[in-house]
Amino acid sequence: MKLLLFLLFCVCVKLVHLQGPGSGSNGNLRLCVVEGRGPFKRGAIFCPMLDEEDSGLECVLGTDQLDCLRRISKGAVDFGVFSPEDLIAAQWANIDVLVTDELRSRFRPYERSIVSVVNRRILPERPSSLDFVLRNTTLCHPGVGVNDLRPLSDTLAGYLESLIIPRACDPLLTLTENRIKAVAQFFHKACKAGPWVPDAERDAELKGKYPTLCAACASPACSMDDKYWGPTGTLQCLVDNSGDVMWGELDDVQYYFGVNTTSNKGESFPTSRQHAYLCRDGTWQPVQDNLAPCTWLNRPWPVVIAKRKAAAAVSKLIGSIKEADLFNTHWRGALTSLLEIRQTPTPLNPPKTPLDYLASAQGFREAYSQSGCDPPRHVTLCTTSNLERNKCEWLSEAGAVYGVNPPLQCIVRNSTSDCLRAVRGGESDVAVGDSEWLMPSIRDFDLEPLLYETTPIVDKMDTVVAYVRRGDVITNMQKLSGKRAAFPQYDGMAWHTVLQYLKDKEKQDCRSAMTNYFSQICAPGTETLKSEDVGDDAEKFTSGCIKNGDKVVGGEIAALQTLVEGKSDVAFISMRTANLYESKQIMESWADSDVDIVPVCPDENKKYCYLSWSNIGHIFANKNLTSMRRHEIINVFTKLDQRFGKHQPFHNIMFTMFGPFNHALDVLFHNNTKSLSTANIFKMHPYASMPLNFERTVLRTSSDSCQMKDLLNSSFSAAPVLLLLVSSLVINI
Known part of the structure; x- marks a missing residue:
């Protein structure tokens, strides 16, 4: 018996010993991989190799870097590769991780070092303050951009400027304009080529207001096409004597002047005798033959980080990678490809917290701890769920890392209508909503769409199309008269679109449009109206609707279901929903049907076949915003x-x-969104050529809408009046 117990004990010990330290099956270490959006998918190619061989590793595909950080924080994965900017976010979010290894691609301590080069003509006889040396000189600015490395991010560029220029906090100017104005006042002139803000119209306005910041450029356009834009352009600006001072990457400076260059022996380089490195303490150093000059800021290498419990195992794994593994065709080679390793990793012994690791890089951590203006400013976004607020807060963290100012602030309310009310009352600056909220936001809350979630693909836009059953032989809009109509919801985009169409094309007034045209209407949402707004016969507007018990089911899928099941003759829904049905992507029993649906095209829009179209999302703000706050x-x-x-x-x-x-x-924003755009989008292709835009119609007609209270006070009987629920009935929300 004792022998049996002893053997069982030994087996258990062996099993425990074999169990790895990771969060995967059998204790496998889990690596979080972000695929990116390029055509080359590392995960799809190399992750199966980890599974096929006894690697002790598993892949988990993350949506993005912060998604991987969240997974590590929750213990769902064990390690991944992250940028120094990701470490800033991890530090701010209090994620308990350790940096185990640096992934260098060159034999030097930092991936990037930023230096300042000046023309010697501006240097005083002895070292002086930066203010004394640089004030009223000409700046060759490297520009800013979305690339992580080049040009500089807003945060890093702003930090370099803050070392010499006092912070400006004029409450009448946006924070961005404050920065631009401060640079313009400090320097005599500059070439700050490229976009200053993403909105082209505002960018042109700012460049017209501060022309000295473009005065040193090769072209008055001051654009990214200027020969002085970007890393090489900035150096060209200096060498051409168009400017006196520049910031740039040490590698670019050394290559440009032929310092530490072992290739291209036959290539000629500009002389560096007229230039010097300017140091942060006001001293200077020669450019020629100076391999380790003074730097203003160092950016660390990408790193491997791991959750604390798995850090030792991850460190041992990464430390076992040899140079030969970079060309290995087995799982070790796959791992180096997934980690994007270019040379043998540099271990940190012992592993460090993100805060301690970043402290070794001069200026980098300080760039992310700059003080703001007092009182502080925020842009507050209202969300409608904890999930939305969570995404908003992570977006805020990410934006802060890259210098998006003012920072985003997030609040939560119970519904979209509550968020719109919060914007109207000044508790929030903006709220998001789809096209169904366009009319209520403008009419009931005195808001307007400030930005639009756009997509250039028509069948992914919000559209209203009249769909009928193929066998019903309804071939034009006029044949819909007297038929049963289903809408996704009352007071939504389809509701107002159809009413406006009937008013414009059938010449029916507000009262008679619905009364004389459709024999029955399904309009979910009317059952929630107060009796004094809708009368006693609200049931007439939901009798043909889909119901779940006593509850009326709204939405496009429900409207489509009424058509498929024969409870309506026409459903006003989007192309997007119809495509889901036709491709069998609606996983409900009624959708497994052989009923074909076809669109009925209006005569004036045979090309697209919709009655109206709208952008898929909107950022709503108060109509009475100041110009400054609107720009911000x-x-x-x-x-x-x-x-x-x-x-x-x-x-x-x-x-x-x-x-x-x-x-x-579709959390907070839509997955199909291509970009956020101002109203200028309506002047651009393909939007400019698309007729029947709902947003422009709503902005034009929202104040001229029929109200239910007016209809109830009319001499019409209750039943006809109820059938007159038209484009602008008031929902008490």
Whole structure:
């Protein structure tokens, strides 16, 4: 018996010993991989190799870098590769991780070092303050952009400026304009080529207001096409004597002047005798033959970070990678490809916290702890769920890392209507909503769409199309007269679109449009109206609707169901919903049907076949915003879009603004959104050529809408009046 117990004990010990330290099956270490948006998918190619061989590793595909950080924080994965900017976010979010290894691609301590080069003609006889040396000189500015490395991010560029220029906090100017004005006042002139803000109209306005910041450029346009834009352009600006001082990457400076260059022996380089490195303490050093000059800021290498419990195992794993593994065709080679290792990793012994690791890079951590203006400013976004607020807060963290100012602040309310009310009352600056909320937001809450979630693909836009059953032989809009109609919801986009169409094309007034045209109407939402607004016969507007018990089911899928099941003759829904049905992507029993549906095209829009179209989402703000505040809000969201939207196809980005969040789709913003745009989008292709835009119609007609209270006070009988629920009935929400 004792022998049996002893053998069982030994087996158990062996099993425990074999159990790895990771969170995967059998204790496998789990690696979080972000695929990025380029055509080359590392995960799809190399992750199966980890599974096929006894690697002790598993892949987990993350949506973005912050998604991987959240997974590590929750213990769902064990390690991953992150940028120094990701470490700032991890530090701010109090995620308990350790940095185990640096992933260097060159033999030097930092991936990037930023230096300042000046023309010697501005240097005084002896070292002086930076203010004394640089004030009223000409700046060759490197510009800013969405690329992680080049040009500088807003945060790093702002930090360099803050070392010599006093902070400006004029309450009548946006924070961005304060920065621009401060630079313009400090320097005599500059070439700050490229976009200053993402909105082209505002960018042109600012460049017209501060022309000295473009005066040193080669072209008055001051654009990214200028020969002085970017890393090489900035150096050219200096060498051409168009400017006196510049910031740039040490590698670019050394290559440009032929310092530490072992290749291209036959190439000639500009002389560096007229130039010097300017140090942060006001001293200077020669450029020629200076391999380790003074730097203003160092950016660390990408790193491997791991959750604390798995750090030792991850450190041992990464430490076992040899140079030969970089070309290995087995799982070790796959691992180096997944980690994007270019040379043998540099271990940290012992592993460090993100805060301690970043402290070794001069200026980098300080760049992310700059003080703001007093009183502080925020742009507050209202959300309607804890999940939305969570995404908003992570978006805020990511934006702050990359210098998006003012920072985003997030509040939560119970519903979209509550958020719209919060914006109207000044508790929030903006709220988001789809096209169903356009009329209520403008009419009932005195708001307007400040920005639009756009997509250039017509069948992914919000559209209203009249769909009928193929066998019913309804071939034109006039044949819908007397038929049963189903709408996704009362007071929504389809509701107002159809009413406006009947008013314009059938010449029916507000009262007679619905009374004389359809024999029955399904309009979910009317049952929630107060009796004094809707009368006693609200049931007439929901009798043909889909119901779940006593509850009326609203939405496009429910409207489509009434058509498929024969409870209506026409359903006013979007192309997007119809495509889901036709491709068998609606996983409900009624949708497994052989009923074909076809659109009825209006005569004036045979090309697209819709009755109206709208952008898929809107950022609503108060109509009475000051011009400054309007610019500030637009700048914040367009910069967030520029950084975290779909503008960087070949980069692993920190955060995905338009994509899945915590395994859920369409959280806060729509997954199909291509970009955030101002109203100028309606002047651009393909939007300018698309007729029947709902947003423009609503802005034009919202104050001229029929109200239910007016209809109830009319001499019409109750039943006809109820059938007159038209474009602008008041929902008491």
